[in-house]
Amino acid sequence: MMSGRIFSALLSAIAITSHAFAQTVTPVLQPSLQQPSEARVVALTVPDGTPLQIALDKEARVRKVGQPITGRVMQPVYVFDHLVIPIGTATTGRISAIDPVPGRVLALSALNADFTPSHKLSVTFDELILPDGRHVDLHATIVPGSGQVIRLVSADEHKKNAVKDAAAQKIDQARAQWNSAMKQVESPGKMHLVTRYAVARLPVHPQYIDAGTLYTAELSQPLDFGSESVSSDILSSIGTTPPPGSLVHAVLLTPLNSATTLKSTDVEAELSQPLIDQGHLILPAGTHLRGTVLQVRPARHLHRNGQLRITFREVVLPNGTVQTVDTRLQGIQSDSADNAQLDSEGGTKSTDSKTRYLSTGASVGLALIGSGGRDDVGDAAPAAGGAVGFKLIGLVVGLTFRSHTYGILMSAYGGGRSIYSNFLGMGRNIVFPKDTVMEIGFGNRTSLPMPGASAGAPW
Structure with missing residues (x-):
């Protein structure tokens, strides 16, 4: 009987001690699960795989392997909410390879009175020169297929409406930013263009890389720009609803081609710049967008060109929380030769040159x-x-x-x-390679926690 009472007393003591321990620990852990109460230090490291858009700022006559070239960064690079590589940052590089012309191409060119057909070129960019004078070693791989003259295409309605909504005004701002960056590229005069056109028609002529030719260079090694402290006020605003007409800048992660891409194909993109509204960080750079292909039509005979329409329906925040969104493609970069056109609903098609x-x-x-x-x-x-x-x-x-x-x-x-x-003959297909720059307009949205993700912390 006595031993039973002692055992019961021990159990009661253990229960009381456990309850007291829980009361002591819970207030310490709970706040960290619900919201950040302190500033966080963000490493300003641009990860490998990040694309840099670099345009040749001067025309280059192709002479030999190792020939130096220079360019300018055409899109800003952010880490979280910090600008680390501004537009216009100078770059230096070189022609790294000049491939021989295949015999079949050479023979056909000769039949058409062209004895110097263009060689396939490879270029490399080795260094960034920041506005403050710092030199940063650059290790990057040029994405296959880049090396074209690119233009920014916006929806037709933005060109026609006299009274423009908020999204249209932001598209105009994006276009102005692009045009401002292009001003740092030496544009040839009309006489130079006429001379170049005439020279290119001669049986023997030199090969040039045009000023404004745009290359996408994906980092093969990270770039370290130190670290910065991010206040709790900035962190607490992440994921709040942006006002209608908000515009985000993103890069395409899923390559698309109207000839091969199927309807309902999943599409993913990543914000290349943060979305900030009235000083509040809504979406940091690196936030992912998930969407789908709504319509696709490959190019057909009788010169009917391909068409492609995509939309993004989900935003994946840095902490894994998923938010459903209402978006529309407002602008996209395209090869100038494609004559791409964007309609008011975000659909893209290729048009024929007059x-x-x-x-x-x-x-x-x-x-x-x-x-x-x-x-x-x-x-x-x-x-x-x-x-x-x-x-x-x-x-x-x-x-x-x-x-x-x-x-x-x-x-x-x-x-x-x-x-x-x-x-x-066959029309032209719409092709959006990986790292294509897009402008995406936002409407209203609702939140939906991702299964298995903690929705407590903003990032």
Whole structure:
């Protein structure tokens, strides 16, 4: 009996002690699970894989491997909410490889009176020169397919509306920022463009890399810019609802191509700049966006071009919390040769250049001369017909043998080829490679915790 009472007393003592311990510990742990009460130190390290957009700031005539080139950073780089690499930061690099022209390409070019077809080039950027004069070693890999002249495309409605909404005004600001950055690139004058065009048509001509050619360089090693303290006030505002018309700058993580991408394909992007509203940090740089392909149509014959429409429906905050969003694509960077067009609903399509009518008209005109359609051209008809077919060989054969039958055949071939390529052949697909820069407009949204994620801490 006595031992039973002693055992009961021991159990009661243990229970009281455990309760007291819990009362002591809980107030210490609970605040850290609910909200940050102190400032946090953020390491200002740009991680490897981060894309840098670098545009050549001067035209470069291609001469040899190792030839130096210079450029400018065209998009700012942020870590969390801190700007670490501003627009206009100077870069130095070099031509790292000049590939030989394949024999088949060389032969076809020779038939068209071009004995110096363009070589495939590789470039490397080695150093950043920050505005304060600091030199930072750069280790980066150029993304395949980059090295084009790029333009910023915005929705049609923004160009037409006299009274613009908040999103349209922000798009104008983004365009102004892009144009301001491009001003640091040496733009060739009209006479220079005419001279370059004429030189490029000569049988033997030099190869150039145009000023404004844009390269995407993904970091292969991180860049360390120290650290900064972030106040609790800034942290507490992360994830709050941005006002309608908010615009975010993002880079595409999922490459898209209207020829191969399927409808309902998952699409992911990452904020390249923080979203700040009236001094409050809403979404830090590095926040992910998740969406889907709503519509896609590949290019088809009769020169019908491809179309692509995407939307983003979820924002993934740094702590893993998912927020549903209402967004629309407001602007996107595209290869100038694509003539991409963005409609008011965020859909993108490729449009045809008006120069196709001029080039086709010129080819058909020469074809009529070459076929002997005019009596006053005499022996010029075979030469003209040959030139329409294959420039060099056709011209030489036409002048040598002066065969009207040959002129008719070459004229029909050349004129038909021009009509087919410009009006009857396959259209152009919409292609958005990885790291394509986008401007995305936000509407209202609601919060949805991600399964298994703690929604307590903002990041």
